[in-house]
Every structure is written in structure tokens, then in C-alpha cells.
Amino acid sequence: MTVKRRSKPVSVNPLKIGQSLGGVLAMQGCYRAMPIVHGSQGCSAFPKALLTRHFREPIAVQTSALQEMDVIFDANRNLEEALNAVLSKHRPDIIGIIGTELTDVAGVDYQSMLKSYKRERNMRGGLAFSVTLPDFRGSLESGYSVTVEAMVDELIQQAGLRGQRNVNSRQITLLPGSYLTPGDVMELKEIVSSFGFEVIALPDISTSLSGHLLTGFSPLTRGGVPLDSMLQSLQSGLTIAFGASMERPARRLHNALGTPYKVFQGTMGLKASDELLNFLHQISGVPVPIRYCWQRENLLDCMLDAHFQFAGVSALAALEPDHLRSVSEWLDELGVEQKALITSYETPVVAEMEREVWVGDLDDAEVLGSGADLWISSSHGIAGAERIGAAFLAAGFPIWNELGSYMNVSVGYRGAMEWTNKAGNLLMRREAEHRESRVRHR
């Protein structure tokens, strides 16, 4: 099906989140890391505030704090100053320089600056890389995957491997997409490792943004995958990517090291979970652990119980591309009419979907989804859902109206069950409210 756009000159209630925020998010999944946003102060302050609000955790990020004249004369002087400050004060293991639309439009060459900086300082032992993530292309999802790709490239370079790998066939590298919560990543690690594999997630927000109480303050990331595990991951016998956007980093590993990879585009619902577990069963030769067999039964029973609730119901979803695809598959399994599917930017995966997908904003969601019973989007959609009278299910980024949303699980049988129950409960409550307002008082 084709991807459509409503024609209007202005974006009203944007769904899109800047690419650079995706880059900052990816860096949070690495231990002792520091992203430096090469732009004006707001380019790092906004992502920091938004990520803090969503995850309810401190977020590590710094800025080159560009001002007008710096941009005109020598933006890299600021970057050098920022690098000096961060390196001398915090000694991070991993530095990611994130170029913004500002440095992009001004044509600042920080890639070669970083190269010569690394050469001059004789920087070894850590990772330092740069990415270009202007906001006028892509969205959170692309910013995240491009950053992971650059990270993988840098890892390969750092390790200096040329074909002489000790492949560990019992070790798998996971590349979780940007839409997966820390709870999701944790669940995926657990599912894969239950088949007897060693698992390294890259990046791993399940150990950094899942809420923990490590003491001792550090402005660097706390938790996440440590550098030596990252280097270790190059020995993996297989890469599993979740979300189509993660195929590119998987392909880098394949091209450079020959690591085979498998991409799961869908991560939600019975079929997607079946596919994953069956795949793991096939490659490991290990029978599917009994608890997943149970969970499958549980999910089917839950879907039977819930189908009364979902019959004749219509929904709209406004999410990042990979997430939208996943959620749409789950809605299909429930037999829910999909009134409108809106995404932030066009990717091959949404273009290939069998349903009509719109690239647009939350105002489009309101117009196209008018009359829908269920509204699935980030917290930015609350007002719109209220205006069209739909039940609101928070998903994606950012979510600020719920506690613990970062621990929500959507993957595996357990995730599908969690979502099905949550959505069903919302619809039940909405129905009850409608009924109440229709009671005749004598």
C-alpha cells in the first residue's frame, strides 16, 4: 500500500521527535557513556528534559553550547572544548558526538575534527564516534538506529578484527529497536537466554533506564552494556535485530565480520512471538521452555476472554514506523478495525504494510481517526483522544502521565497479554462511563 500525506502547510501537534534525541537515547544503553550534542544548548536541554520526564531517571548528555558567532567562525572550537572538559572531568568509556541541524546547515566538519583529535590525543581504549542527525530528516527511530550503526562501526574498527574471529556460536547479539522499553529489552534477553544462549544487547537500556539504585553520582550513564561486553559481542555467532530500522547495524556486523543476522520486524502479538520462539527453538535445538508454552496458553485464553470487548471496536495508532507496524499486527489479531495509522516519517517497512499508512502529526490522527474507540500514542495524544472521545492508551515516546511505563512489556506472549488486558480494560471503563451518562434519572 502507499503511504499518504494530508496536505497542509504546517505541522500541528507534532508526532515527530528529533533524530538527535534518538541518538542520545541509544547512548544511554552503554555503560559510562556521554553523548555530546553539537549544537546550541537547547539541542541537548530539550532531549534531556524529555527523556528525564519519560524514564524518570537522570539522563547523561552534554552540549557544545554553540552560539551565533561560534557557528559562523569555528564551531569545532566549542566541540574541542567540550571534549576536553568531558574527557578530563569524567573519563567516559564511550563518547558519541551528535551533529544537529545547526551544524549540518552550517556545514561544520566535525567528523574529520574528531579524527584528528583522536590522533593528536592518542586516544585509545575508548570509543569515540560521530553521527549526523539533523531534525529535518527522519525521527527518533532513525536517529537511534544510525547511532547504533555508527557505534558498531567504531567497535569493529577499535577491535581491528580482520577475519580472525573466535566465533562463539552460543553467543547472540541483540539489536533492540528504539521503540522497545527497558522492560521489553529485559524480556527479550530473558527469552533468548532461556534457550541456552549468552546474550549481549547493544545498546542495553534494560540495565540503565529500568530504575535502579546504584549509589554514587556520576554524570555519565549508569548501567547499560559495558565496553568490554560490546567488544565481546563481535564474537557472537548470530545477530538478532528487533525492528526493521535495526537491520542496517545488523548488516554492518554481517559485512565486516560475516555474522549472520535475523530481523524480526514485528514484535507484538501471538504470531510474532511464535515466530521468535520457533526460530530460537530451531537454531538451538532446545525445546521451548515450559513457561513459554504456559504463557502461550495464557495469551490465547486472555484473547478469548477479551474478544467480546474488542469486537466491533475501532482504533487509531500514531507511532514511530517500526512500532506502528508491530502494534498494527497485534490489532489485527484482536480483530480491531484500524481506523487510522499515522507515523512520523516514511520508511520501507511502513510502505510495505498492507494497510493505509499516513505520514503526519497528531492533528491528522484526530481528523483521520475521528470516531475511533481507542487511541494509541504518546502522552501528547491525550488532548486529542479526549476531543474525539476515544479511550487513551499510552505507547511510544514520551509518556509522562503514567508511572512505570518504562517497565511495560509488549514483546513475547506476556507482552501481548499485558497490552490486550490494558486496552480491554480501558475500553470497558469507557463503556461503563458511557452507560452511566445514559442512565435516566427519575
Place this chain on the structure above:
Amino acid sequence: MEPIRKEELDDQACGSLAPKSKPCPRPKPGEAAGGCSFDGAQITLLPIMDAAHLVHGPVACAGNSWESRGSLSSGPSLSQYGFATDLSNNDIIFGGEKKLKDSIDYIAGRFAPPAIFVYSTCVTALIGEDMDAVCKEASDRLAIPIVPVNSPGFVGSKNLGNRLAGDALLQYVIGTGEPEQETPLGVNLIGEYNIAGEMWDIEKLMNQAGITLLSRITGDARYKEITWAHRAKANMVVCSRALLGLAKQMESKYGIPYFEGSFYGAKETTYSLRQMAFLLNDREMERRVDRLTEREENRLAHDLRPYRKILKGKKAVLYTGGVKSWSVISALKELGIQVVGVGTNKSSDEDVQRIADRVGDDTEYIPEGGASRIIKTVKERKADIMIAGGRNMYVAMKEQIPFVDINQERHKAYAGYEGLLRLAKELVDSMVNPIWKLASSPAPWDKEGNYDR
């Protein structure tokens, strides 16, 4: 070549016409925190609730920032919509002025707002968009005010953005309208943004004292009321760092006297109300204010008694920007709390002086950001609570330090007499929470000597 730092802007002292205090410091790369000028301009103007706020630039400047303020509205909510021209690669190459014009037309046609504020961003400023001309043309054609706000992120700090927004108000809005009815004793509140509904508490007090609130700049404001702000008899500047310049210019342009005040703490509140009555030069009103403040203070003292018992002698570290750094100190002192550390990051010289007037000699000044610095002060001074903005909240939680959020993202109103009571309750609730004991004791199996082996 040595880059030229923007001397001109820096020479302008924060908030004043004549250079008096030190210029806003240049943020240090790699150690900077806080927002940019674009952010600052938005903070100042977004509380004009019925206006449309259009961001001219790539989508994320709006996409990453809309709906992030705790400014409440008593009615219209158009300012909560996120509007962006959403420039693409091509727009940047060929220019986005046409798109801006179309966007303005679209918003005017569909939402019929009383005014549209158009914000420049780094990218549109860099490629040299003539936003003023587009706004002027559209304004003439559509016959609604369209106000360009030239405060791209890279011109400087959030604070500078506040001031640039004030300039936009002065240039395009104030003085363009007349009040519906003559109000001989009207006061403007400048730099009060109705965070968590604080303005409403203040407004109630002013009403009780018989003082008319003429224009709210800009908490829960309607566009129209700002156009007639020049008819006020006095201005009160609530957040001085941000919009003091606006008050000064209104004084020289319209002859409106102003004073700087705060509503944090009973003493400050009483002072502010008295000062209003004094500037309005009305004897009867002064007497009314005296009666009101006395009654309110007595009632507050009574209500506060149980809280003060708990709070007396407790130590706090206060880390916040601008006016709150000193005004909250008074409030805390009234509750019996000793401020052992205070952030001066975003304070002007006058602010620092005010802080010094209010704290003891052994209070530590925390000049610049960095959560580690704040934590260190909390630990060294054995503070019982940390009072700061949302950005540092989770840092405190990790260290298991009781915390009260004082900045713009919070949900509780602390202004006025009612507000002080609320603050006292919040502080106590935070400090006596059972979580602190639970979090600091180990799991049973980690306790030593638990079992006889």
C-alpha cells in the same frame, strides 16, 4: 582567527537597558546545562493561552518542547497546540518563507486566534529568513497581529530568550489596545507564569485587597489584556532576571513605576501587596491591604504550627534559577528551615546580593550547574532536603535525598499565604515518608548475624 563573541548582546546587562551588572556568562561547552534562547522566549510567551505559537524551523524544536510547561489555563488552550513549519531539506535550500506564510494563513483560517507568535530557530536565523517581513505582510493582509519573536537558540541562554520575548511584547503588543473599561488602579504582574496555578492564588489576594490585576504578563493571559498593559498604574516584576528590562522600558516609555517582588513566603507576599498599594498611592487601599495581610498572616501562623514543629532546624539545599534563588529563602526561613546551600547559577548580581541579605555567613554558594556539586553540598552540610527543579529530581532520588520540585514542571502552587502552607506540607510529607527508612535498610539476607549457623 579568534571568533568574535557577541559583544553587543553581552554588554547588555541581564534585564536592564544600561549595563550595570555582569553580562550573562557564556555557557561552557561540555559543562553547560539549561535551555537556549528559543526555549526562554517560549517560556515567556506560551502562557498567552489564546494565541497560536508557531515555531519556524525543523520540526523538533517544537516537537521536543511542546506540552512541557506547567503553566495552567483557565479557559482557552490553543497555546498548548504545537505548531511548526516543519522545514525539510529542500525548504532549507530554497528558503522557508513561503511555507511560513502558508502556515500563518492556515492557522489563521482554521483556528482564528487573536494573535500568532512566530518563533525563529537556529536554522531559520542562520539561512537568513526574513521573518519580520513575512509576519508584517501576513499581519496586514489577515488583519490580526502576527508577532515575530527573534530569539533563535544560538544567540544565548534561556535568560536572554526571556528578555527577547519581552522586547517582542514591547515592540508589537503593549500599547496597541485599550481596556474595555477604565481601571484607575490597575497593576500588571510581569514574569509570573501561573505555574501550577500560582497566579490564581495571587489574583485572589489582589482581588481581596481591591487591587485590579490589569494585565497578566503572561500567566494565564489573553492576548488582548497585554495590549492594554500600558494603562496600568504600577508594574510588579515577579521574575526579575527575565523581564526586568520590560518593566524598565515601560517606566521610561509610559511612566509606569515598577518594583521587584515575590510571592514566596508570607513576608514577601505582604511586602509585595503593600508595595502595590503604595505605588497606586491610595490611602484607603493601603489600609485594606494592611487589614488583609494581618488577617492572612495570623491565620497562616496558626495553620503552620504543626508543620513548623517538624521543620524547625532542618537544613535545605536550594538549587534553582533566577528570582527563586532568593525569594524561596525567605519562605524557608519563615518555616524555620536553614538554607545551607544555594545555587547562584542564573542569578544576577542583584539576586546574589538579595541572597546574601537573607542567608547566614556559612551558607555555601553553588555558582554553576552539575548535579555532582549539589549532591556534594547536600552531603557535606548534612542537609535534610533538596529543593530544585525537575531535571535534578531523579539525581536526588538515586541518592535517596528527600526532594521538593520548585521549577516550572511542578504540580503544586507555592505562592502567597496558601502556597506557603502547601510548601510546608510538601516539605514535611517528603521528609517523613517511610520510603527513606525502607530504602536505606538492606534486604534481610544481606543483614549480618541474621542466622545462627
